[in-house]
Every structure is written in structure tokens, then in C-alpha cells.
Amino acid sequence: MSVTVIVGSQWGDEGKGKIVDILSERFDIVARYQGGANAGHTIEIGEKQFILHLIPAGILREDVVCVIGNGVVIDPKALLEEIEFLESHNIDFTGRLFISHNAHLIMPYHKLLDSINESGNNKIGTTGRGIGPCYIDKYARKGIRIADLLEKDILEKKIRKNLEEKNNLLKKVYNVEELDVEEILKEYLDFDERIDKYITDTAAFLNSQIDSGKTVLMEGAQGTLLDVDHGTYPYVTSSNPTAGGAAVGTGIPPTKINSVIGIVKAYTTRVGLGPFPTEMKDEEGENLRKQGAEYGATTGRPRRCGWYDAFLVNYSRMINGIERAAITKLDVLSYLDEIKVCVGYEFNGKRLKYFPTSKSVLEQVKPVYEILPGWKTDISGVRTFDELPKEAKDYLSFISEKSGFEISIISVGPKRSQIIEL
Ligand code: GDP
Ligand code: IMO
Ligand code: MG
Numbered sequence: 160m161s162v163t164v165i166v167g168s169q170w171g172d173e174g175k176g177k178i179v180d181i182l183s184e185r186f187d188i189v190a191r192y193q194g195g196a197n198a199g200h201t202i203e204i205g206e207k208q209f210i211l212h213l214i215p216a217g218i219l220r221e222d223v224v225c226v227i228g229n230g231v232v233i234d235p236k237a238l239l240e241e242i243e244f245l246e247s248h249n250i251d252f253t254g255r256l257f258i259s260h261n262a263h264l265i266m267p268y269h270k271l272l273d274s275i276n277e278s279g280n281n282k283i284g285t286t287g288r289g290i291g292p293c294y295i296d297k298y299a300r301k302g303i304r305i306a307d308l309l310e311k312d313i314l315e316k317k318i319r320k321n322l323e324e325k326n327n328l329l330k331k332v333y334n335v336e337e338l339d340v341e342e343i344l345k346e347y348l349d350f351d352e353r354i355d356k357y358i359t360d361t362a363a364f365l366n367s368q369i370d371s372g373k374t375v376l377m378e379g380a381q382g383t384l385l386d387v388d389h390g391t392y393p394y395v396t397s398s399n400p401t402a403g404g405a406a407v408g409t410g411i412p413p414t415k416i417n418s419v420i421g422i423v424k425a426y427t428t429r430v431g432l433g434p435f436p437t438e439m440k441d442e443e444g445e446n447l448r449k450q451g452a453e454y455g456a457t458t459g460r461p462r463r464c465g466w467y468d469a470f471l472v473n474y475s476r477m478i479n480g481i482e483r484a485a486i487t488k489l490d491v492l493s494y495l496d497e498i499k500v501c502v503g504y505e506f507n508g509k510r511l512k513y514f515p516t517s518k519s520v521l522e523q524v525k526p527v528y529e530i531l532p533g534w535k536t537d538i539s540g541v542r543t544f545d546e547l548p549k550e551a552k553d554y555l556s557f558i559s560e561k562s563g564f565e566i567s568i569i570s571v572g573p574k575r576s577q578i579i580e581l
Contacts, residue, residue: 402479
């Protein structure tokens, strides 16, 4: 398929990085379309582990061109650190990285405001990367964009103007120390030299590449239930990780998108606050966290763990138009005697027809479970569907039927080689 979107189907950390790395071998270009360094996409190749926050996972394949689209919010410091980290692993960027001139910059005041918001009464459990405050400025039409780095006069004017307002806010509303204008100016004026060469009109680039027959894989960050419109608001991120966001966040028109692949973890996790109907508490949850090594790739926070929620993923299928799914971390469930799958919710004694995104409803629903037998065998070395134990095959066909998609990939470990393709 010439343009394919990869989308997280739950609350993020489904294993998008690993699947993008595998699929990118078959694509010419990989493009990120939203989010920022709140993402943490892990790829394991041999003994090496790469955690990417801003640069698309395709960068690890030397023939693949990578694009950071207009919908992404970029912390230049985090970007340069990532470039340096990859260069230290001999990754060559020449002619392979393009950054949209329209992408917005994360400024030091965005990170500060993120942490101030998190210390108040409206805590979300953010990653602290300044994502929300940066998107606020974008939509308030006060943002500073990457292209502004190229025009020093304009950049200086915008930084001075924004800092006047933010420093007022910091001092008078939040009662914290103001930020040093000259220091920030110097830091941001310097970024120009090092980021300049990557900046371009990526919408024009992508469209011309597609017209000349090149293929594009769009790498979503976060997940459907963290979408600011379709997720569990207000416990969401501030962008649109859903497939619709891919068009807006790159400038590739919806008519050119051919396929959407959902990345689906074989159970459920979430980092940060917010409702989670199938969450496993206490020891049960801790066991799953341990088996799945469920600690945040960006913040190191322990992830909350729970049973697979087919009702939730079916909602995700609907919102994204997922036809095919990659099921990840199936190997992690091998320790269980029995595995529960949530097939619906009861609310006030009645079965809900549609997935509710309302916080108060989600906090009150009672998940309806079906119980399936476990397979109790290590499957991390399995490479064909036929070799899987019968119980694992039954589990897969049950979740695929209840969630409404076909399974095209099954991942049985973090490494590139640990994959079953159907
Ligand atoms: P992403 O944000 O969606 O890219 O996912 P993360 O990288 O944050 O989290 C997924 C974690 O699971 C990473 O540590 C991966 O190395 C690991 N992982 C991915 N696929 C599998 C799998 O099939 N089995 C196991 N055991 N680990 C996996
Ligand atoms: P990847 O791409 C999991 C969560 C945060 C918090 C909420 C808002 O690795 O799947 P933010 O910093 O975005 O304002 O935080 O969203 N969150 C993620 N959870 N995976 C991610 O990215 C996430 N990015 C943000 O934990 O609950
Ligand atoms: Mg992650």
C-alpha cells in the first residue's frame, strides 16, 4: 500500500516503534505526524536498544527517508540530543531527515508551564515535555515555528514578545521566578546553525514523492484513547494520534491514504492518570508489569496494567478505520493459567452499546469478561502461526473477532526477529 498509517489502538506504548522498524524495510519514507518527545518508541536490534522520541523509527534503515511533519511539536534540544545519540551509533543523516517548516517549537516556558500545571489541581500525569502548553500556543496563534529559526530578526521579536507575556504569567499568576530572556534568545538563535539543513516544506516533498511512486509509512505516537478529541478526555495528550491526524499532521490528503494498521497490545496498559476499566490492581497487576517490563520508555514511570479490552479496541477500530492489526507482546501472557478478555461494559445494570469516553461513565462501568485458557508455554521462539499453541491461536481469533479486525502481524518479543507474519 503506498500510504499506510500506523496507529496506537489503546493508551500508547503498544509497540509501535518495533512494528514501524519492521515495516519500514518495505517503505521509502517514514513520517511522524503528531506529538513530540512525549513519545518513546523502542527498537531492539541484536544487543542494541534504541528509544526514539522525535525521529521516526525508519531512521534505523539506511535507505529510508524520515520526515517530521507539521503536526509534531519539536523541542530542539531533545532533537539534537537524539541526532547525536544516533550519530554515535553510526547512523548517517545525510539526505535522510526532513523537518517541516511549519512544525512548532517547544520553548523552555512550555516545559515550565507543563510542570506548574501538573503541580496544581488539574494533574493529568503528563510526561512533562511541554506538549500541552506548546499546542495551546499553536492554537492560540502565538506559537513559534521551526521556520522562524531561519529568520533571526523575526525569531528574536517573537521570543521577546512571548516571554513578556509568559514572564508576567509566571510572576503574577504562578508566583515563580521569571525566565531569562537573553539566555533563551541565545540558546534558540544557536539552534539555527544545526537544525537549518533539515528544514523544508515537507507537505510539498511528501506529495511529490507519492506522485512519483514512492511509499510512505506514517508513524503515529501515543494512542487512540489519548487523542484529544476521541480519547478519555481530559486524561489525554494534546494532539490527534488517531488516523485522521495523519493527514492534518503531514499535508498528505486523506484521499491518498490507502491503509491503516492498528498496533494492539495483547493486554492493556496506561501511564498517567485517568479511567482504566480493566486495570488489574495489586499483585495481579504487578505480576503483569514485571512480565511485560512495563515501565515508561520516556519517563521510566511504572505503567498501569490490565486485561485486554476488546470493547475499547473495537472503538479504536471504528475511529481509525483499522482493517488489519499487529498484535504485540503476546509472549508476555504465557505465564497465565487463565486470561480474561473484556467484551463489553455494564453501566447502571445495562450493557452499553457504544464505548463511552466520558470520564464519569468510564469510572463507573463494570467490565464484562470472558475467560480463556492460557497456553503456559514460552512462545518467544515461535516464528510461524502454525507453531503457536492451540490456546494462543484461540486467544488471537477471539480478540480479533471481538475487536473487529484481521490480524496480519504477531509480535512475540522485543527483537526484530521475534515476529510472525500472516
Ligand atoms: P511504543 O511507544 O508503542 O513504540 O512502545 P514502547 O517502546 O513505549 O513500549 C513497548 C515495549 O515493549 C518496548 O520495551 C519494546 O521493546 C517491547 N516490545 C515490543 N514488542 C514486544 C513483544 O512482542 N514482546 C515483548 N516481550 N516486548 C515487546
Ligand atoms: P508513545 O508514543 C503512553 C500520556 C501521559 C499522560 C498523557 C498526557 O510512546 O506511545 P503529555 O505529556 O502528552 O501531555 O501527557 O499522555 N502519554 C503517553 N502514554 N505512551 C506515550 O507515547 C505517551 N505520550 C503521552 O502519560 O497520561
Ligand atoms: Mg512508548
